[in-house]
Amino acid sequence: MEYPEFELGASRCAQCEKVFDEEFITVRDNHMIINFFQFENGQDNMFCDNYCLAEYLSAETIFIKEDE
Ligand SMILES: [Zn+2]
Numbered sequence: 290m291e292y293p294e295f296e297l298g299a300s301r302c303a304q305c306e307k308v309f310d311e312e313f314i315t316v317r318d319n320h321m322i323i324n325f326f327q328f329e330n331g332q333d334n335m336f337c338d339n340y341c342l343a344e345y346l347s348a349e350t351i352f353i354k355e356d357e
Contacts, residue, residue, distance in 0.1 A: 291331070292315060292331065293313075293315055293330065293331025293332065293334050293335045294330045294331060294332070295309070295313070295335070300313065300332070300335055301335070302335065302336050302337040302341050303332065303333045303334065303335055303336060303341075303345055304336055304337075304341035304342070304344050304345045305337060305341050307337045309335070309337065313335045313336060313337060314335075314336045314337070314338065314339065314341075314342055315331065315334050315335055315336070316334055316342070321334075322334065
């Protein structure tokens with residue numbers, strides 16, 4: 290699988306739209322790349338940090354209550 294096409298000063302986080310300066314996070318799972326992300330150039334598979342990635346994937350924290 291190809292990495293997303295990075296363009297200095299133009300590539301943005303798919304979640305918060307921040308422009309990347311030094312690094313970005315990308316999902317490398319084949320199933321996700323083929324079935325979840327929409328853009329062939331990977332522009333929707335680039336994120337500034339794990340929080341934006343989790344947000345984009347609709348990951349949610351579930352708090353476990355011990356006493357109920
Ligand atoms: Zn972001």
